[in-house]
Amino acid sequence: MRALVTGGAGFIGANFVHWTRAHRPEVEIVVLDALTYAADGSSLGAVRDEVELIQGDIADSSLVDRLVKDVDQVFHFAAETHNDNSLTDPSPFVHTNVVGTFSLLEAVRRHDVRLHHVSTDEVYGDLELDDPERFTEATPYNPSSPYSATKAGSDLLVRAWVRSFGVAATISNCSNNYGPYQHVEKFIPRQITNVLDGIAPKLYGDGLNVRDWIHVDDHNAAVWTIAETGRSGETYLIGADGEQTNRDVVAAVLRELGKPEDAFELVRDRPGHDRRYAIDSSKLRTELGWTPTYPDFASGLKATVQWYQQNEDWWRPQKAATEAKYAKTQQ
Ligand code: NAD
Ligand code: TDX
Numbered sequence: 001m002r003a004l005v006t007g008g009a010g011f012i013g014a015n016f017v018h019w020t021r022a023h024r025p026e027v028e029i030v031v032l033d034a035l036t037y038a039a040d041g042s043s044l045g046a047v048r049d050e051v052e053l054i055q056g057d058i059a060d061s062s063l064v065d066r067l068v069k070d071v072d073q074v075f076h077f078a079a080e081t082h083n084d085n086s087l088t089d090p091s092p093f094v095h096t097n098v099v100g101t102f103s104l105l106e107a108v109r110r111h112d113v114r115l116h117h118v119s120t121d122e123v124y125g126d127l128e129l130d131d132p133e134r135f136t137e138a139t140p141y142n143p144s145s146p147y148s149a150t151k152a153g154s155d156l157l158v159r160a161w162v163r164s165f166g167v168a169a170t171i172s173n174c175s176n177n178y179g180p181y182q183h184v185e186k187f188i189p190r191q192i193t194n195v196l197d198g199i200a201p202k203l204y205g206d207g208l209n210v211r212d213w214i215h216v217d218d219h220n221a222a223v224w225t226i227a228e229t230g231r232s233g234e235t236y237l238i239g240a241d242g243e244q245t246n247r248d249v250v251a252a253v254l255r256e257l258g259k260p261e262d263a264f265e266l267v268r269d270r271p272g273h274d275r276r277y278a279i280d281s282s283k284l285r286t287e288l289g290w291t292p293t294y295p296d297f298a299s300g301l302k303a304t305v306q307w308y309q310q311n312e313d314w315w316r317p318q319k320a321a322t323e324a325k326y327a328k329t330q331q
Contacts, residue, residue, distance in 0.1 A: 002028040004071045006058050006104065009033040009080030011181045011182040012216055014043035016077065019220040031055055032067055033078065043181040058100035059077045061107070061115045068107035073227060076104055076114045082185050083147045085288065087271060090146035105161045115169040116227045117158045121237065122148035123173060124272035130208060134278040137235050144272045157223035162233040170230040172223060175279045176240035178300065180218035185322045186316050191250055192308045193315055195257045202251045202331060205269030210276040213242035217298045218292040225290045239279025240292035252298065256305045
């Protein structure tokens with residue numbers, strides 16, 4: 001099989017390439033990535049020479065057409081992904097997430113190539129802290145931020161191309177990922193690297209928002225399961241029962257780095273901040289037999305803290321510019 005991986009130099013995409021080299025060594029991989037601020041070619045590490053890396057925009061339809069024509073499957077990870085950035089400037093989110101997905105859909109339609117579209121649980125909006133329900137595939141779309149609205153738009157485009165044009169595509173909506181190679185703008189790497197730099201972790205609002213954490217390798221194993229055994233046109237939710245308040249995550253990071261658990265700072269809240277996400281992944285587990293392999297969030301987080309301690313060369317170049325950006329919004 002020859003596969004096109006969009007966004008393969010970003011956090012989840014690079015981990016997907018590593019996972020694929022380790023578990024599906026027969027697959028030939030072409031990575032298409034615009035190498036935005038969020039990408040780092042070095043995240044591909046030892047497998048960099050085993051894949052073809054093309055720098056380009058997924059909205060460039062002639063480039064995309066040329067690449068899609070020669071593959072059997074597209075794994076579509078490329079996106080603008082940070083909610084806070086989407087509140088400052090939504091424009092690249094519309095371009096990449098909506099127009100870029102449209103360009104890929106037209107190419108897979110022309111060449112009859114199967115697509116797996118990687119999306120997020122944020123398309124469903126949020127839940128109250130005490131709501132006994134979790135998101136399922138039947139939950140109505142109700143996105144809150146420009147980021148999640150553009151991801152919702154991209155999901156709906158995929159569904160329409162399946163129904164109207166018979167494109168073969170699957171969709172997954174996953175909860176919050178953590179693990180190596182995640183940009184320091186995101187919550188967990190930001191707090192780990194803050195503590196390593198002697199800065200207090202910054203919690204938005206009251207710090208009681210809840211996210212449902214999953215290790216990036218469990219996400220990527222699920223993406224393969226869906227691409228190989230999922231039914232075309234279906235959506236599958238991916239989650240590992242990892243609900244945590246942001247305060248509890250920060251306390252665990254501080255504990256891991258030998259600091260008092262209350263050594264954090266409450267800062268300005270994110271406008272429109274979703275309160276809680278929670279995934280019911282029964283469909284994926286019962287229909288396709290997927291289960292997460294990381295035993296619990298605590299051990300996965302410990303390994304992630306160690307990875308950032310040992311890989312300062314990887315994150316240091318991004319740190320100052322990221323914090324300067326946050327300083328402008330008092331976060
Ligand atoms: P990321 O920001 O780390 O990486 C995104 C990658 O896409 C980068 O390498 C970037 O250069 C590339 N890219 C951006 N615009 C592009 C364009 N126009 N053309 C080509 N490449 C472009 O993001 P991530 O966290 O790895 O997320 C990957 C996917 O997974 C996204 O679709 C995101 O919505 C989805 N997702 C992420 C999470 C999470 O917790 N991080 C959870 C669920 C779903
Ligand atoms: O410094 C911070 N302090 C803080 O309290 C940052 C950066 C975040 N937060 C809070 C906001 C959220 O409640 O932590 C939580 C997680 O924040 P992010 O890492 O920005 O993730 P989130 O907004 O939940 O979105 C993530 O998960 C779903 C990814 O960035 C998305 O790409 C994915 O779709």
